[in-house]
Amino acid sequence: MDFSLSDEHLELRRQMREIMTATVTAEVIDETHRSGTNHAPGFIEALGDAGILARAMPGPGQDPVDMWLVSSEAEKFGAPFDAGGMATSIAGVLAQLGTDEQRRRITPGLLSGRELVCFGLTEPDGGSDLPRIKTRAVRNETDDGWIINGAKMWTTMGHVADWVFLLARSDASAGRYGGFTTFIIPMSTPGITVDPVWTMGTERSNATFYDDVRVGDECLVGEAHEGWRTMGIMLAFERGLGNTGALTPLLRRFAQWATESGTIDDPLVRDHMAQLAIEAQVAELLTQRTVWTIATGEGPGTEGSVAKVYATEAYQRAARWAQATAGADGLLRFHEAGAAADGWIDYDVRHSTPQTLQGGTSEINRNNIAERQFGLPRMR
Amino acid sequence: MDFSLSDEHLELRRQMREIMTATVTAEVIDETHRSGTNHAPGFIEALGDAGILARAMPGPGQDPVDMWLVSSEAEKFGAPFDAGGMATSIAGVLAQLGTDEQRRRITPGLLSGRELVCFGLTEPDGGSDLPRIKTRAVRNETDDGWIINGAKMWTTMGHVADWVFLLARSDASAGRYGGFTTFIIPMSTPGITVDPVWTMGTERSNATFYDDVRVGDECLVGEAHEGWRTMGIMLAFERGLGNTGALTPLLRRFAQWATESGTIDDPLVRDHMAQLAIEAQVAELLTQRTVWTIATGEGPGTEGSVAKVYATEAYQRAARWAQATAGADGLLRFHEAGAAADGWIDYDVRHSTPQTLQGGTSEINRNNIAERQFGLPRMR
Amino acid sequence: MALEFGLSPDQESISDLFSSFLAKECPTEVVREAEPLGHSPMLWTALQGFDAPGMGLPVEAGGGGAALADLVVVAEALGRAAAPVPLVEHLVASRLHPEAAIVSGDLIATIALHPADGSGLWRLAPAGAVANVVIGIDGDETVAVHAAPPGVAPANHACAPIADRSARLGDRVVLGPASAFDRALAEWRMLTASALVGVATAALDIGLAYVREREQFGRTIGSYQAIQHGLADFPALIDGARFLAHKAAWAGDNGRVGAAGVIDMDEGEITEHCALASMAFLQAGEAAAVCTDRSLHYHGGYGFSKEYDIQLYFRRARGWANILGDPARERLRLADMLWPPPGSTAGVGAGRAITAGRA
């Protein structure tokens, strides 16, 4: 085993840190909290300009260590990379399944950081049960196009995105995993509306509605009715590589508060901090292992699920412990006098809460480990 | 609500403590550990002589607070009451379902503490799935008796018991819960053999074998083929009243070690001890509530399951924490120099381990709470 | 006298009264509308309508003569409704300082949980944003300070009307030595415990309703064993906390305070009011945290959305408990009552009492 980074990777890390220091200022972060939109255009555009989004794109021929390093550094720094993650994912999908025309028309905008894409996947009744979606794409025989009707939930960035990557049912007769089609559609297309969904995390998500949205075949991603294959590729990009590094900034912020308040001398607190440091290391090692399995072509197996469940649950526990430990000051939000770690402690509790749900619930991931890694009977 | 004990109950408690101090000496306890037989004849006989076993018998017209107090005081003291618990349970069953002849022939021996009874219920393949037992009782038409063949597992006290309370299948055609018959049989009956099963807890249990064991109708408990009804009565006696008080002696012994070793000044240890004290109180309150529901005729609902899962899991966690905290000394067994709490810490870890299994696994009890208290779908 | 785990007739009628009042006057829309301050003057006025603010005082003092055993029932109902009124704090404060305007509820009173700092500041007093009277420790005295409330709270996790208050500016009355405040703190722990039990109970009810309805993979999610088993832990947590709070009330009502109570760790017997109040507070904090965590989680993304009620309870589970400080500190304080350090006088006013027992 080897736990070192190559010189190229160290240089990428240095570049990331330089860009974040320059573009992700306290004011920029404040603005994301004020608006509820977890996006910092200057940061993502700088990544695009430096060619880093292109390096962070997943898929064959790409270096998965680059992909991990970029999202991990952003997470450790506390820089909002969600938009970058979605853009590089879809660029990766287009690289594999898109047309040359799409790669000319859409990919450069995504990888420059200037154009954003949101995901139209989950639906109000759906949740973990993705194949249950009801959004319909009907072939319009008169003009060789499609008419789409339906509603999507949790369309994060939907209100600022240029594109939506949309999953729809195109052939209801084709069984549980058949008859899906994936599209990439301009958000400006008539018939698409966006309603805000406000969350406890103060982040804005959206419900999006599709009423007789008419699109042509240039919006198809992959073959018609083969959308489940596209989803497989995209979900494999997602699983276990992002959102496993949150313990590091949490611990840094907590240590900052503990130092200022003198709590860092309390053995009960030190005991727990050491435990969190171990959990942060474990989360990172499990994630690096996932990266390595992708690099060797062995992945993705269940390694991503293992890392995801562990890291998100550890983050949640840690945030709740940190808040309790900080007492009343841990309840105060950003900019309130005396707020523990300037309000980050309260924020982390709220922010960590959906991490065990989005991108695959802990339950679904545990099912996955039991079924695929252990070969135990599938009980759904 | 009222949390006080009546004068009669306080007097019973005083009596219990007096008897235990006199009969359950360190030498007596040592002997139970040496032999692996968790029984102190002098103690149980003294309870019989004082009429306490008769008071501790469960069933209609009996005071459930008496029953709880006796087992709880024994548990807190660390006095082995398993034999008394089994004897009073079966005496309670005979009081409800037995014949007058059985109550003359068998009950006095049980309630005097001179005769012991063991349980022949679970089988090697059975476990939680009790109706799956294979032991057969076949009606012997020539002499109006029964011929019993089969094997039972976990027949604790089987090697010292005078009687066995046995569950057998008497009519295999009668569906999942039909066709069972319960017997009370002298262990001296030809055809019964007892093999020791040694456990990690150093306690001896037994496998018992029944080869053409011939018994008459005087051994029937309740009606033939109505054994599931008998079991229902007996299991209701069992659930949630015993084995929920182990945290108190554990904490007493741990505090003894912590005081001697100076560890009691360690804030990390004090923090945890306070938590265990809360858990001990909760376990007692949940158990007292079960007692109260029985007294009011409302029980038994799921209160016993709630208390049992909580108390046994808390005991297990506590024992494992105590052992880790005591470091190397927590590994040493009874009578070894320097053993933490004279070896009780090691013992508690081993002894607590099967508590979440016997008398209903935590899983079965959680199913029970979900199904019966919450009305969620039964999924077995 | 004998073990009795049912509510007394008095408790039953108080429970019914408050539950039906809150069901009518405090649906969760009222809770939402009261955010971010976390106080509904209208609901407070409605409570005055049936003399709730003074109920914790003896009839002779113009109060309702309710026992602590009754007040824990009230506090649980308030928690269950996430009621945006500082009745817990007011009940505690009123028993310490029964001024007519406090008894009537025309003035809202609260307590400061920690002694004033060097500059005379009571940091983040619960209900400090809306209370006209704050009682707390300043130096070696217990004082009550009348002053206009700020009317705004710093933005906080629970949208609770917490605020810093001065122990010196305003109309200041000395009520007694600092130790006179001990009982109030124990009562606050006990009633807050009950309120948190109410929060946990609501989380169970809301969670059960959701998992019975929501389908995934063609089954209600409440049919999955992982969810069933997660929920099956709730009753022990909730009932344990509830019984501890009731036992603390019983101990208080029966004068089992300090040396008049029993703390016998050898026999595991604890009947001392302050120790039980501390235990109840800790257990209820844990119950509310765990039950709201899991219930929210079982909602999937919806639990996180502001539209659903579970997030209201999730945030209060933390806000109402954490205001006292790190629970580990509270456990250490409890440990000092249960196993007093050599030579200490242990605990806050209560401490060690009769200890029989074996070594």
Added chain:
Amino acid sequence: MALEFGLSPDQESISDLFSSFLAKECPTEVVREAEPLGHSPMLWTALQGFDAPGMGLPVEAGGGGAALADLVVVAEALGRAAAPVPLVEHLVASRLHPEAAIVSGDLIATIALHPADGSGLWRLAPAGAVANVVIGIDGDETVAVHAAPPGVAPANHACAPIADRSARLGDRVVLGPASAFDRALAEWRMLTASALVGVATAALDIGLAYVREREQFGRTIGSYQAIQHGLADFPALIDGARFLAHKAAWAGDNGRVGAAGVIDMDEGEITEHCALASMAFLQAGEAAAVCTDRSLHYHGGYGFSKEYDIQLYFRRARGWANILGDPARERLRLADMLWPPPGSTAGVGAGRAITAGRA
């Protein structure tokens, strides 16, 4: 150099060698027969057959030249077999004191985990019951003491060959100052971590085999979601501990010790050998405890019976880890390396190194 989570060809062949050797020479009957002492002289002799006792020393010193990265693989195989031989201790001790008879394994060597007490006693040294040579700290020196082993151990949870040994009686050699012992302790933590990873892995294998076979209510118990989800936590615990131990080995092999390693808590970057060894030890202790707990529980009563293998692992999970002391103490020691108290020199020999970073 780049991230690589697969075993190297060297590691693969060592893993194969030890795994097949132990599968043949150390089925669980051997483990049972070696109880209560916990030592099999026959197995030790067999290990000498392929020079295992000296493998951790450079070829120049007559050893096998194995790197730490190889030794963690060996330790994991030993743990997986619950092998009743003190090879972990011997490997560590031999690297500190490469006497010919130790290198060959004719003398068994071990280390004392804590400094000798005032009377010169090393309390409960691992392998103390069977070791001919014990190395440890006495006062401000690291010493090796040759003496006849007692050959019996006090009865203990894990049936481990632990025993008190004297730091003064016997043939005593001073190896250096007390600080010379630091590396040995870190290596013992790292290798014991690997052994515990082996224990946890065995618990998973045994548990999986059981739940696949055992039926209740007409289904294999491995089909119940409660059991599936309980088992699904094992891989993170086990792999996390395994990777930490391997990372500690990598750090040690590459000289990243003390100031030559990185401990940067702001970026969450830790490449320092001693800190990683401590982390690996704690994580592996937790993994072994949790995995053996649950695996035993899923066996129902049978897990508790001596006939089944899981109880062998359950007891070693505790015995092998707890011998060092309270894990909370170990975490505090780790905390001192990660966040050194002001003015401290932190940690055992290792401590704080380069710390870049933001505030």
